Amino acid sequence: MSKKTLTLMSKDKQLFNIEEHLAVQSVTIRNMVKEDGASSVIPLPRVDSETLALVIEYLNRQQAPEEDEDYVKKFVDERGEIPTLLELAQAALDLDIKKLMDAACMKVADLIKDFTLEEVREALRIENDRTPEEEKAIRDEFQWAF
């Protein structure tokens, strides 16, 4: 029996082939295959090609089940940059690949847990939407907690 191949298309219109039995680790893809056989190209409008390449690399892994946990951890560890991890987590969310999303989110949490307030905002590109007065108010409110 020849292995069936699926084609995934990234946001920037790049095509990636992957064997169906590996692709269905993604619950999203599994459902699509179940519904219409997914003979044509599967578009992933929120995933760019670089991230998709990573996801494909992950899906193509050849690990024994007992080594899988370690592999996923190592996989995200090697991509320890926050923007990459966020993109990866988003792709895993869209594709519903739970292990990958868990690992990516855990890694981000691990990275930011010791950051200062300003560093968290810098790293995750979050705008401080409080005025200095509001900032002071919330600091006072939680004075006892720090």
Add this chain to the structure above:
Amino acid sequence: MEALPAELTIDILSRLPVKTIVHCKLVCKKWRNLVLDSFPVNRHLSGSVPIGIIIHHNPRIYLGGSLIVPNDPGTLKWVKIEDKVDHHNLHYNRLLSLDLNLAPILQNTQMGHVGSVNGLICLRQYYPDLNFDDTYICNPVTREYMILPRQRSRRDSFAGVVYGFGMSSSLTGEYKVVQTFQTEVLEAEVYTLGKGQWRSLGPVSVPIPYCLNTFHQFYGPFLNNHCHWIVSDNEICTFDLDKETFQLFPSPPVKQNRFRRQSLAILKGCLCKLDTYYFKLTIWVMKEYGIKNTWHKENFNQYPSMEDLPIELTVDIISRLPVNTIIHCKRVCKKWRNLVSDSSFVNLHHSKSHQTGLVIYRRKDYKDPGILEWVEIVDCHHHPFRTLDLNLAHLAPILQNSKINRMVSVNGLICLWQISPGLKFDDTYVCNPVTREIIILPRQQQKYRQGFSSFFYGFGVSSLTGEYKVVKLSQPGVSLETNVYTLGTRQWRNLGQVPYPIRASNGSFLNDHFHWIV
């Protein structure tokens, strides 16, 4: 190779990567001279060499929210840019970065980038303790630098100081460094490379006001024979390197003045202005030099902000943070505060964080309101406990002269009961040790029977509706009555009398039910 014309050797050398050119100086004396003398920087740039940028990496320290600039000068690095044609992400390979290793001479000073022309860079070294600075012209390709003599005039402060580095358009193509400084009036001086001394230009007619953020003023990008600076909120000032005069310059239209940083740069041969407010970067490009209405807003892709990502991801990531740091998330932004304080977050954090903890209530004596402690149980022989003080000091006034009698927890939420001496009233608190929030339930308007009274409490969550409920059995009269408070409803509901004589104190919660011994 030695038999070949020098031009050919230079041509070949100019195609080498930046990283290896410096080694050519070591090959033989002839090559060394070729590299040093007849190696115009612009020839090198016209070769097939990848585009690079020099970044000044300076460690920054944030202390208590304010930026401390350390005395470490940082390092200068040459970074190669891999610009892909099909999409516009810039990549740089750290391995290709070239440490210029100027650290020994830069010790205890700070560096600023003044500008670059034809691959030569001008750097300014500032001595924080002394009121002067040094100017370097540096060729990163050959790794040579020269130090300009210090300026003649002594200035009073850093008010009105700008620096620029450029090349005049005259036949000689002289490289010039210009700087302004404040004495009694604003003055300017120019140093022409090769002339050996600074030349005064006298008072400057264009006002360059004192700028708080002086560090940004030392970079004056060079284009079209002019150096450019932002001189006040949104004014651009130029220096003409031929005529050696200052002038105001048309700046982009700006609606709001809410910038954290503003800077000028050269992009694809056009002057551009970068306005940064946290991570919202706006790039204005002046399509035709000097013509005000050609300022144009550039669209580009930025790295994702957490705010652009699905909310599930944010919640997921925050819920994995340890108990002792989650509290800081409330201060990041309003959205995060709402996320953390949301009731659904309690359950999620409880399921995601792998921390196991106990909450312990400790008090010294009867008058001490006591403290609540979070004790994390770490599965390790050496440090079995890690404590986190959930200081209840702010509750001290209301806890005075009373004590916390009962404590029950569900999903990481703790319910506390306090009975006043003399049984005048009782208070119920629901506390989230993770977000360190406490709510006080309203008191019931009911009189207690004098003398012996019984109170039995329960705290649990309905698996059907997800509602947290507090159950209180009390004896205001002869019989034991049941009252239920559902979190979020703001009032107690009376469920009538209890048909059984209950004995044990706390209700244990399991499987949607409270259990008491009767």
